[in-house]
Amino acid sequence: MRHIISVLLENESGALARLVGLFAQRGYNIDSLNVAPTDDATLSRLTLVTHGNDQVIEQISKQLHKLIEVVKVSDISEAAHxxxxxxxxxxxxxxxxxxxxxxxxxxxxxxxxxxxxxxxxxxxxxxxxxxxxxxxxxxxxxxxxxxxxxxxxxxxxxxxxxx
Amino acid sequence: MTSQTKSADLARTTEMLSGAAMVIRALADEGVEYLYGYPGGAVLHIYDALFQQNKVKHVLVRHEQAATHMADAYARASGKAGVVLVTSGPGATNAVTGIATAYMDSIPMVVLTGQVMSHLIGGDAFQETDMLGISRPICKHNMSVRRPEDIPLLIKKAFHIAQSGRPGPVVLDIPKDMTMPDQKFPYHYPSDVSLRSYQPKQQGHAGQIKKAVTALLAAKKPVLYAGGGAILGKASAELTELAQLLNLPVTNTLMGLGAYPADDKQFIGMLGMHGSYEANQTMHHADLILAVGARFDDRVTNNTKKFCPDATIIHIDIDPASISKTVNAHIPIVGLVQPVLADMLALLKQKKKKLDAAALTQWWQQIEHWRNVHGGRYDTETPLLKPQYVIEQVSKITKGEAYVCSDVGQHQMFAAQYYKFNQPNRWINSGGLGTMGFGLPAAMGVKLNYPDADVVCVTGEGSIQMNIQELSTCKQYGLGVKIINLNNGYLGMVKQWQDMNYESRYASSYMDSLPDFVKLAEAYGHVGIRVTKPEELQPALERAFALKDQLVFLDIHIDPKEHVYPMQVPGGAMNDMFLSKTERT
Structure with a gap:
């Protein structure tokens, strides 16, 4: 199933590479990805569209959260959005x-x-x-x-x- | 006050140090005693700073991989992060295997890698390699220094990240121009660091703990399955108390050996691919599994679809990503295992309830029956030396108190099965990555830090040759490690698989032209003893362990045909096992 995952990420060099690398290493899909700084210049907001069964999506969310520079993760497609x-x-x-x-x-x-x-x-x-x-x-x-x-x-x- | 006078003021009250001096000073302030490494162009300023002080001592290895394993083993034995210093390019890439080894086993380590000057990065400069890129998938975190004045904070961060939450190695890449001796900056080592994006959980959720205790008390066929997390999380005491309070059977994973004392009657051995018959049977038939700091690795579960069909699973782990990753946990508890177990204990004591006594008695009778089926037996009707017997004798002569550092292969499994680990942090092996060449440097790292302890390296003629150059380092630093080389002339585990799955076609698993290990040990200035007959073993071991401060290389010629059993049948359930060359469940 298609999921839209939003991530707040420290706006630091290498943080995006680490996040994208995670998907490659663990064999998760990225259907689309966009990223830009937010109103707080120290933070980037990233929106990632992916698909997978519930177990895969749960792992994606947990693995993203494990990255040191990831501040918050939310599967916004789980609720009204x-x-x-x-x-x-x-x-x-x-x-x-x-x-x-x-x-x-x-x-x-x-x-x-x-x-x-x-x-x-x-x-x-x-x-x-x-x-x-x-x-x-x-x-x-x-x-x-x-x-x-x-x-x-x-x-x-x-x-x-x-x- | 202008900013100029402010900084002048700061300079009067604060020590001014170069980036290089800051690196060493920060390590000293962190309480680091030993640094394992190898110098080179990009880190020469740091080495010069190291030379000009005496708080942090440096161990010069013969290959950077060994430096990482030494630091790693120190961390496994002490619970504190080991520190490595290597140069850029090949120095850094040689450290990669060691970083990956630590990462797979969640070992705290701080690896300082040199880098070419900032303005040369990206230009294919001499000894340049993208170490941040290379190490990204094999470390917990990595960072680079962009301003020399950030060095103390970055080093504090590195230790904080490496040692908290689920531990792991952290790489700090330091471009050479960040360490210039003539550029000095105010030095202040932070006592603490807090990251808004990294706040690992400590306590477990009270509601989940309550649920877990209720489920545990309702169990008729429980088992406690403890992994490396129980050791990393320093939870051995609570684990033991809980198991004994409820009379639970306990099995440890390869990484968890020592978390529960092997000599205790409630210990049913290691589980998994080469686990004991009783441990795998107990797991398979359990109605409740209390998993503590274990990750349901494929070397434990065998086929996850057939894994423990009747069990309610309680899973305590600091890493939420380890929970329900391969096997679904019914009652997940995220938190440090030590406080979670302490909370469970407190609740159990308050409830004053025990498990159904009749059911538990019956369960133990069943387990005792399983224990008698295999019981770690091996063929003793042979004139050849059996590796199992060697390990049993080593266990006896060291009273189960030695630090046993293993390489990877059959000898590793024999050591895990037959050495009686009664304490945590004593069994030091590369479980996740399975790194041949780990054993000797690991033993060195432990011996250096625990000079009075018996430190054994259990290895084979294949593994030992992957880092044999370190015999020279051992001489330089007087590291009296006892090397138990289980020499069968074959890459034993490969050969075993070839016997079992490839009709004994030994594709590249036989090593011809092996060196004379006794002479080799002597050439490095150590003592070498060859053992070829069972009756020679005892006197050789006695002699070796009596030579307290000397490295003794015991080249022990064992039965080349021996296999490790039990062994799970691929694709089967936990309790589908080969029990010998002719029996299976």
């Missing part, structure tokens, strides 16, 4: 297709952020599923490039993952 991923897609868009791509982007509440006579670059934010659906919906439109951030997530309501 919001998930967002950013995607930038560059597509061929000329002639009749131009209007069709624009319409499609509008339906998905995407924005065209760069335009040339033959291309559009579309920015889209949503759950990873929604981004997948958009790529499907583009149909025959030739896709030139796709950049995805990997999912970020946050718990709904009062619950926080902070110091």
């Amino acid at each position: 919001i998930e967002r991923e950013l995607m930038l897609v560059k597509v061929k868009a000329s002639g009749n297709q131009r209007e069709e791509v624009k319409r499609c982007a509008d339906i998905f509440r995407g924005q065209i952020i760069d335009v040339t006579p033959t291309t559009y670059t579309i920015q889209l934010v949503g759950t990873s599923d929604k981004l997948d659906a958009f790529l499907q919906a583009l149909g025959t439109t030739p896709i030139m490039e796709v950049v995805r951030s990997g999912a970020s997530g946050i718990a709904r309501g009062e619950k926080t993952l902070a110091l």
Whole structure:
């Protein structure tokens, strides 16, 4: 099953390598990973999408927690949460297709952020599923490039993952 | 006050030291007596600082791997972190096996590795290697020095991390320019350190402890299964008291030997792949397993799907990741084993309840029956020297009180099975990584720190040659280790597997052209004794142990065909065992 794991990590060199290394060493999957400093510059927030059975996910969580630089770990997909991923897609868009791509982007509440006579670059934010659906919906439109951030997530309501 | 006058003020009241001097001084302030290492370009400033003081003494090994094993064994015997100092590049990579050995057995160790100058890092400089990258998966933590003034704090952190929680080795990488003798900084060694991201648990959860005690008291067929954590967690006394209060059968893992006294009648031997018949049977048929500081390793459980089908499992461990990793624990307790067992004891005494006496009597009758089936027997109807007999005699002559440092292979299993360990911290072996070459340096590390104790290295002609150069170090520091070389001319454990699984095709398990170990020992300035017949053993051992301060190399020629039994049948349950070359359960 798919899980979104959020990690608060000391913002130190080598900490990320240690975390990623753990997944390689122990044979855990990483479907996507994103990381950036938080409002507290000494901390990084990392969101990791992985999949596995309950036992594997429990081990991932425990092994992550064992890393000295990991401050907090939470499987945010265990409770109500919001998930967002950013995607930038560059597509061929000329002639009749131009209007069709624009319409499609509008339906998905995407924005065209760069335009040339033959291309559009579309920015889209949503759950990873929604981004997948958009790529499907583009149909025959030739896709030139796709950049995805990997999912970020946050718990709904009062619950926080902070110091 | 301006910042300039402030720092000038600080300089008047605080000692100013170079980074190199800080390294040594911090070790001294940490109470480190010995440093095991080997000099080289990147650590020359540190060695010079070492030379200019006399608090921290340095042991010069002949290969860096030996330095790590010496420090490791000191830690296993004393419970305190051992410290290693090696240079960058090959010095650091030679230490890798020793770091991994300590990591697999959760041994506290601080390894200081030299590094090229900061501005050269990443440029493929001479003797540069990414030691942080290399050591990352085989140490508890690693760090590098970025500012010389951070050295005292980083060293304090290294000891704190290495020795607390589930212990392990910590690597501190020190670029050469962090140790320049002419650049001095205020020195202050912190008395304590606290990390917001690392707060290992101490006490166990009271509710879980209560649950555990209730389950324990309801058991009809209980067993106590104690591992290396019981020794690392200094819980031997509580463990013994608890077992004796409730009359529980006790089995120790390879790493846990000595946690419960081997001579006691409640001890049913080691469990696992080469565990005793009674220990494996008791585990398999138990209705309750109290696991203390053990990790349900594959060398214990055999096939986890068939593991102890009827047992409720209580698992006490400091590392939550060890709980329910391979075998599901019904009552997990995260915490240091010593306070958890103390809490359990207090609760038991308060409840004043015991287990169902009739059920327990019946359980013990069953166990005694199992004990009589195999009972550690081996073939004595042979003119050849049996390795089991050698270990029994060593155990007798040292009254079970020696530090026994083992290499890896058949001899290790014979030592584990036949030496009577009545105290913790006396059995020193590489259980997790299974490092051949561990034994001799380990014995050296113990002998150096416990000069009055009998220190035995049980080894084989294969393992001993992996670090035999250390016989020279032994001479330099007068380390009177007794080497019991169980020489069968074969890599015995490999040969045993080839006998059992490969129709005795001995692919590269026979060693031709072995050295004359007696002459070799003599060449290094030690005493060598060869033993080829059973009747020669006793006098040779007596002579060896009478030569208190001398290293004696006993080259003992044993039956080359002997196998280690019992041995679990691969893929089976705990109690599926081969009992000899012709019998299985």
